[in-house]
Amino acid sequence: MIVIAKNLRIKAARAAMDMSQKALAEAVGVSRQTMNAIEQGDYNPTIKLCRAICRVLGKTLDELFWEDDEHEE
Amino acid sequence: MIVIAKNLRIKAARAAMDMSQKALAEAVGVSRQTMNAIEQGDYNPTIKLCRAICRVLGKTLDELFWEDDEHEE
DNA sequence: AATATCTGTCAAGTATATTTTACTTTTTGC
């Protein structure tokens, strides 16, 4: 099951721009399921994908991906 | 060949702590070759690995991994 | 110059991120 921690910061930033998971996924060049899995904390994206998400949402890596899921494994 | 861009910031932070690639790799729980490849820009690490590197080197994601290699592909 | 450590690189294998298809459940607007 590999729980990491939900990324509510992405969800919030997405809501602030009125974007659906699908819209964000397309803007970022990834499947909708992948975006969903990332928000759900189901697996770790690559830094390249994280950067793309940050760019679209107008946030930095620290704002979206720094230490909220440190109880990994 | 997939060139992304060397990550000289990791190299510098590592030098500042007088750590070899091997030492950093071990501290971070990854192979020496993987650390080398990341510094060489040979592939994109996962965000989990990036966080581990940041923790060991006392830097944030933005400091080490934000936009230096945006000419990807 | 000799030895040791550090770095760059390659090939073959393993682990896991990501895709695609598809189905169910929630949310939202009318």
Place this chain on the structure above:
DNA sequence: GCAAAAAGTAAAATATACTTGACAGATATT
């Protein structure tokens, strides 16, 4: 309440991150 869009989830296939082992060139240090 109904319909449509949005969100959560799963299995099988593919792409790629990461490992292991091994070797060569570079950089000390003596």
